[in-house]
Amino acid sequence: xxxxxxxxxxxxxxxxxxxxxxxxxxxxxxxxxxxxxxxxxxxxxxxxxxxxxxxxxxxxxxxxxxxxxxxxxxxxxxxxxxxxxxxxxxxxxxxxxxxxxxxxx
Amino acid sequence: xxxxxxxxxxxxxxxxxxxxxxxxxxxxxxxxxxxxxxxxxxxxxxxxxxxxxxxxxxxxxxxxxxxxxxxxxxxxxxxxxxxxxxxxxxxxxxxxxxxxxxxxxxxxxxxxxxxxxxxxxxxxxxxxxxxxxxxxxxxxxxxxxxxxxxxxxxxxxxxxxxxxxxxxxxxxxxxxxxxxxxxxxxxxxxxxxxxxxxxxxxxxxxxxxxxxxxxxxxxxxxxxxxxxxxxxxxxxxxxxxxxxxxxxxxxxxxxxxxxxxxxxxxxxxx
Numbered sequence: 001x002x003x004x005x006x007x008x009x010x011x012x013x014x015x016x017x018x019x020x021x022x023x024x025x026x027x028x029x030x031x032x033x034x035x036x037x038x039x040x041x042x043x044x045x046x047x048x049x050x051x052x053x054x055x056x057x058x059x060x061x062x063x064x065x066x067x068x069x070x071x072x073x074x075x076x077x078x079x080x081x082x083x084x085x086x087x088x089x090x091x092x093x094x095x096x097x098x099x100x101x102x103x104x105x
Numbered sequence: 106x107x108x109x110x111x112x113x114x115x116x117x118x119x120x121x122x123x124x125x126x127x128x129x130x131x132x133x134x135x136x137x138x139x140x141x142x143x144x145x146x147x148x149x150x151x152x153x154x155x156x157x158x159x160x161x162x163x164x165x166x167x168x169x170x171x172x173x174x175x176x177x178x179x180x181x182x183x184x185x186x187x188x189x190x191x192x193x194x195x196x197x198x199x200x201x202x203x204x205x206x207x208x209x210x211x212x213x214x215x216x217x218x219x220x221x222x223x224x225x226x227x228x229x230x231x232x233x234x235x236x237x238x239x240x241x242x243x244x245x246x247x248x249x250x251x252x253x254x255x256x257x258x259x260x261x262x263x264x265x266x267x268x269x270x271x272x273x274x275x276x277x278x279x280x281x282x283x284x285x286x287x288x289x290x291x292x293x294x295x296x297x298x299x300x301x302x303x304x305x306x307x308x309x310x311x312x313x314x315x316x317x318x319x320x321x322x323x324x325x326x327x328x329x330x331x332x333x334x335x336x337x338x339x340x341x342x343x344x345x346x347x348x349x350x351x352x353x354x355x356x357x358x359x360x361x362x363x364x365x366x367x368x369x370x371x372x373x374x375x
Contacts (some may be wrong), residue, residue: 002184002185003154003155003158003185004161005185006175006185006188006189007158007161007162007165007166008165009185009186009188009189009192010162010165010166010168010171010172010175010188010189010192011165011166013189013192013193013196014166014167014168014171014192014196014199015222015223017193017196017197017199017200017203018196018199018200018202018203018222018223018225019203019218019219019222019223020200020203021200021203021204021207022203022206022207022210022218022219022221022222023215023218023219023222025207025210025211025218028207030204033339036339036342037335037336037338037339038201038204038205039205040303040304040307040334040335040338040339041198041201041202041205041331041335042198042201042202042227042230042231042294042295042298043294043295043298043299043304043307043308044307044308044311044331044334044335044338045198045311045327045331046227046291046294046295047291047295047308047311047312047315047334048311048312048314048315048327048330048331048334049170049291049315049327050287050288050291050292050312051311051312051313051315051316051330052315052316052319053284053285053287053288054288054292055316056316056319061316068282068285069282069285069288072285072289073288073289073292076289076292076293077292077296080292080293080296081296081299084296084297086133086134086293086294087132087133087136089289089292089293089296090133090136090137090286090289090290090293091136093285093289093292093293094140094285094286094289097282097285097289101282
């Protein structure tokens with residue numbers, strides 16, 4: 001019961017967030033400053049989500065060799081800037097993560 | 106189909122072409138989501154979520170990062186109200202994704218808009234937004250959008266289901282570090298944005314704040330970090346704009362003054 005309520009609530013909240021703007025399409029106009037600020041939203045939110053996952057996987061800041069998340073992210077970033085190709089970045093990142101994790105353990 | 110006005114199909118691709126292109130453009134995102142979806146499935150049971158709960162969450166909520174965060178909170182024994190509130194905060198960014206795309210869907214029916222809104226994930230936003238930036242022809246672009254959603258959604262269900270099965274076979278799978286897949290996908294989405302100084306500044310400050318404020322309750326650190334990053338980026342953009350403007354103004358006045366002095370010199374010579 002608790003579980004059903006939780007999932008229903010999460011679904012409702014998530015869908016509303018995605019739908020409210022589409023539902024009112026054309027009836028809201030935003031000022032220029034708002035649109036410009038909006039351009040920063042995706043990269044800023046995504047990097048705020050992943051920074052702690054990559055740099056503090058055990059709950060503390062860890063840039064030592066024992067942190068495969070950090071080193072694999074570094075490799076993936078390098079490849080990402082060099083090749084500018086999403087699939088390559090993801091695949092190389094995942095492979096280097098597995099490799100580094102295996103070397104460390 | 107082919108013998109009906111081929112000229113039109115040249116200028117704007119058919120619905121099915123758009124649909125397939127949308128699905129195809131989403132493949133890199135799917136690669137990243139596979140391990141991520143699987144780990145969600147495997148983690149579910151150890152976090153206290155039933156198999157049906159895990160499947161229902163992927164089917165109805167369909168938001169990878171908040172599903173993941175919900176599992177973490179469940180494991181800590183947090184109640185449903187707090188979990189729903191956290192989902193709200195974490196998914197606020199989707200409101201901003203929708204705002205960025207609203208002009209492109211405002212001509213569609215409510216049914217279409219609701220459907221596209223349901224599937225507005227980070228991944229589909231990234232793919233669809235770059236479609237709108239790259240190509241001005243948007244007559245059937247909503248089919249591209251739908252193609253991206255259908256591909257991403259089916260994959261997410263399949264991987265959740267696979268993860269649930271694998272989690273029962275290999276109980277220690279949760280320690281394999283497959284959660285890195287989400288990080289590397291998001292990293293791959295962020296990189297193309299990093300083309301100017303204000304964006305760099307915004308991203309670096311958001312990441313720094315997220316790390317410093319990590320231990321604040323209910324993902325508050327994430328929200329503060331994101332808002333600070335946006336403000337800093339926007340402020341830097343305005344400052345950069347002012348500096349450029351000042352340069353242009355001083356350059357034009359300089360050339361004007363040299364022109365007038367040259368003219369004066371010429372007139373005194375003659």
